[in-house]
Amino acid sequence: MAKPPLAVDIREVQVIKDDRTFFLSNRFGDVPEHNQAALGLYHRDTRFLSQLEVRLEEERPILLHSSTEQNYTQIVELAFPIPVMDPSGLERRENLSLHRYRVLSDSLFERIRIRNFGKNHRTVAFAIDFDADFLDLFEVRGFERERRGQVQTPEVTRNQVRLGYLGLDGDLRQTTLRFSPAPTDLTERRATFRLDLEPGQETEIALEVVPTLGGEEVGRRSLRETEDRLAREYTAWRKRGTRFKTSNPQLSRFLDRAILDLRMLTSTDDDGRSYIDAGIPWFSALFGRDSLITAYQTLTVNPQIAWSVLRGLAAHQGSKEDEWTEEEPGKILHEMRVGELARTGEIPHTPYYGTVDATPLWLSLLAAAYRWTGDLDAVRELWPNALAALAWIDDHGDADGDGYVEYRKRSPRGLDNQGWKDSHDAIVHPDGTLATGPIALVEVQGYVYQAKRRLVRVARALGEEDVASRLEKEAEELRTRFNQDFWMEDEAYFALALDGDKRPVRTITSNPGHAMWSQIVDPALAGRVAKRLMGSGLSSGWGIRTLARKQNVYDPIGYHTGSVWPHDNALIAHGLKRYGFDQEAVAVLDQLAAAGAHFPYARFPELFCGFSSDEVPVPVQYPVACRPQAWSSGAPLLMVRSYGGLTADAPNHRLYIVRPRLPRWLERVEVTGMRVGQARVDLVFTSHGGVTAVQVPRKEGDLDVLIRQ
Numbered sequence: 001m002a003k004p005p006l007a008v009d010i011r012e013v014q015v016i017k018d019d020r021t022f023f024l025s026n027r028f029g030d031v032p033e034h035n036q037a038a039l040g041l042y043h044r045d046t047r048f049l050s051q052l053e054v055r056l057e058e059e060r061p062i063l064l065h066s067s068t069e070q071n072y073t074q075i076v077e078l079a080f081p082i083p084v085m086d087p088s089g090l091e092r093r094e095n096l097s098l099h100r101y102r103v104l105s106d107s108l109f110e111r112i113r114i115r116n117f118g119k120n121h122r123t124v125a126f127a128i129d130f131d132a133d134f135l136d137l138f139e140v141r142g143f144e145r146e147r148r149g150q151v152q153t154p155e156v157t158r159n160q161v162r163l164g165y166l167g168l169d170g171d172l173r174q175t176t177l178r179f180s181p182a183p184t185d186l187t188e189r190r191a192t193f194r195l196d197l198e199p200g201q202e203t204e205i206a207l208e209v210v211p212t213l214g215g216e217e218v219g220r221r222s223l224r225e226t227e228d229r230l231a232r233e234y235t236a237w238r239k240r241g242t243r244f245k246t247s248n249p250q251l252s253r254f255l256d257r258a259i260l261d262l263r264m265l266t267s268t269d270d271d272g273r274s275y276i277d278a279g280i281p282w283f284s285a286l287f288g289r290d291s292l293i294t295a296y297q298t299l300t301v302n303p304q305i306a307w308s309v310l311r312g313l314a315a316h317q318g319s320k321e322d323e324w325t326e327e328e329p330g331k332i333l334h335e336m337r338v339g340e341l342a343r344t345g346e347i348p349h350t351p352y353y354g355t356v357d358a359t360p361l362w363l364s365l366l367a368a369a370y371r372w373t374g375d376l377d378a379v380r381e382l383w384p385n386a387l388a389a390l391a392w393i394d395d396h397g398d399a400d401g402d403g404y405v406e407y408r409k410r411s412p413r414g415l416d417n418q419g420w421k422d423s424h425d426a427i428v429h430p431d432g433t434l435a436t437g438p439i440a441l442v443e444v445q446g447y448v449y450q451a452k453r454r455l456v457r458v459a460r461a462l463g464e465e466d467v468a469s470r471l472e473k474e475a476e477e478l479r480t481r482f483n484q485d486f487w488m489e490d491e492a493y494f495a496l497a498l499d500g501d502k503r504p505v506r507t508i509t510s511n512p513g514h515a516m517w518s519q520i521v522d523p524a525l526a527g528r529v530a531k532r533l534m535g536s537g538l539s540s541g542w543g544i545r546t547l548a549r550k551q552n553v554y555d556p557i558g559y560h561t562g563s564v565w566p567h568d569n570a571l572i573a574h575g576l577k578r579y580g581f582d583q584e585a586v587a588v589l590d591q592l593a594a595a596g597a598h599f600p601y602a603r604f605p606e607l608f609c610g611f612s613s614d615e616v617p618v619p620v621q622y623p624v625a626c627r628p629q630a631w632s633s634g635a636p637l638l639m640v641r642s643y644g645g646l647t648a649d650a651p652n653h654r655l656y657i658v659r660p661r662l663p664r665w666l667e668r669v670e671v672t673g674m675r676v677g678q679a680r681v682d683l684v685f686t687s688h689g690g691v692t693a694v695q696v697p698r699k700e701g702d703l704d705v706l707i708r709q
Helices: 223-240 249-264 288-297 304-314 358-373 376-394 442-461 465-485 511-518 523-534 566-578 582-596 630-644
Strands: 014-018 021-025 040-043 046-049 051-056 062-067 073-085 091-104 108-116 122-131 150-156 160-166 172-180 190-197 202-213 243-246 266-268 274-279 283-287 646-649 654-658 668-676 679-688 691-700 704-708
Touching (some): 014 091, 046 172, 046 202, 243 249, 249 582, 249 630, 274 288, 274 630, 358 668, 511 523, 511 566, 566 582, 566 630, 630 679, 691 704
Antiparallel strands (some): 051 122, 091 108, 160 172, 172 202, 646 654, 668 679
16 A cells, blocks of 8 residues: 555554544544644544643643553543642652543443542542544545535533534534533633542543534443443454464464454445445555455354455446556456545545555455355355456456556556555666566466466356356466466566566565465475575565565665555465465564564554664564554564464365464364354364474364365
């Protein structure tokens, strides 16, 4: 994804989210005025609260604790040391404590408790400052507009303030703040409370912030009711999916956090369909590529996510040609936005289709979902979409007819690069020259191969023998040509891409690792690819870099030019495993696990910097990485799948466990309630002396578990 040009540091940002509403604050629980870290309350691509700061006697607090462990609640503990003079004339401190507790649903609830721990009665002034700028998220990211809508006159009553903005799209956006008890003084920007506190006494102030758009109705609920509902929903989410227990506490935390974050990132569109947000804050929206890869990573946990993603994207599949949005018949979208800029046509994200890989990835996920669920009825329902996607690959996707799927930007507001590395400088020749289109990316040809090869079985299950035979032939022809045209013998590696002149882009990157995942790589070349991936140029010790260290264009702080991405590494390890490079696969995952141990909440960020583990004792965080990020959340789930060598064949009621191998630091993994088709199975992996054994303590339903060491 193209990173916004906003130079901010959000490494210390606290995030809570539910559905299409999320809230970002600093660790003190505040949203400072004019902050540069995109903090605030967001709803449907708009910032409804751009300031929320508490003040107690204008004193500066001490931060004791701050946590968003549950994903929908936030706890902040602050202390305000007040200087006092004792009878001997010495100065000492007496503390006022401030406890902030928040719950986020379609409204933001906050309960503030202030307690006097001093020995004397105190009268204190407590204030809450607030504001709403109603910026579209793209404006927060740096998008400049020629004009904006109209800020409405604030409405102030005894205990309520309503701020409003009438957008150029004709919609009225409002932020309502309600206080209980009523403030001593309330203006359009500040609520002030005069508090009388005896020693040991505490008082409580409640705040509710309600964002609304147009005629949106928000039902009144209490903080407790909202918290109880969310707790039940999270519990149900956990129970529906596979559960893990491991001998390594850190891995267990990775897995628990991943499952929690996937629930956090689940949202519902206007038609009631659920989807997975790509990441907070920049990409909290429906994305094609991101949701497809995330759904693939989570097949062992909840295969129904895949069907939800497939149906949601199929509902918006391209049906016509539109240069502004880059829509084409059969094409799967890149990104869909619902904010003011999208509604006024200032950006093309309605949806925007500028992605070259979402369409083949959609097809690959369809085949994978069938393998894990055996749901032929669902496949039959989506088969017309599959045929349309295949037609796009062969027609618009290969506009020059050379047999490769390529991209070239058409929309003036579109992305220059349209693979997963879509920043403007991601596809670059070794001398620093940007590649010109149409560009055929190495990994995209692998995705196309994988889609066609895996759909052969699906087509035959539907009785589409002609389609199956054609796809089988086309896949093998593509594989043969690919291994000739993209291979660089002098580098013992694959080119990043072919540019518009059909010249190889010879920069050494992680992209060919995805070609291992798709299995388009000739087995005779796979060993050399694996060796290059594991070499010091690409392997940082904290994971495989996006671009090799000794390349002239290498930048460890670059978004796609030397950084490390968890999802990239998980897919590469998965590919190495498929070719039998078990030791290398485990080594990649070991590096990723070692890096992950340093990130808060056991949450993998979108990416981190590519400095070598020899250079830095801990991985260097990327300052504007999304966290959580959907496919980073999926990375540890795919990690366990690779350790176990798990492959499903639900149509034939089989689960294959191929060369399971736990790393040296992991002695035991218990997998409970994993669904394959209509069956459920429990597995236990144990490792002793470098040998991994598998037990099947429980099976429910028709399923054969076949172990291949």
